[in-house]
Amino acid sequence: RGNSREAEVKKGMDESQITGTASSYAGKRALGNLFALDDSKDADGYTDEPVVKLPPQDVSxxxxxxxxxxxxxxxxxxxxxxxxxxxxxxxxxxxxx
Incomplete structure (x- = not known):
């Protein structure tokens, strides 16, 4: 069990924003761990083109x-x-x- 806290002061953010971002991040991590989601993939790297692997002609x-x-x-x-x-x-x- 880990302890995590948001920073007391973050430049350009008020207290509610600091708490909100920390809560959002903690929820994302909890759901990611619960459902074994991989969030390391680059969402900007997505393409609409499916990767198609054709059946090989020389082996089973x-x-x-x-x-x-x-x-x-x-x-x-x-x-x-x-x-x-x-x-x-x-x-x-x-x-x-």
Missing amino acids: FVGRCQSCGKSYTFNPGTSIQQMNAVGCCARPDWMVV
């Missing part, structure tokens, strides 16, 4: 359906269309692991 690989969570091992050269034919769920969304 594991594909996991992100919709239902089932995993399958596929033969080399299996296409996305062939992966969808497995019929794991109504809306398969494959990710190559």
Whole structure:
């Protein structure tokens, strides 16, 4: 159990602002720890472009359906269309692991 306190004086901030920022930070840390969230990623580094990992053509690989969570091992050269034919769920969304 750690003890934390806000600074008594912070340049340019009144007492309520100091308490508010310390409380907000403590709540963020508590929720992050509770839900095991990683807040070290740069939010400004986000792009709308999804990273797509295509199935390898030369080796067997594991594909996991992100919709239902089932995993399958596929033969080399299996296409996305062939992966969808497995019929794991109504809306398969494959990710190559």
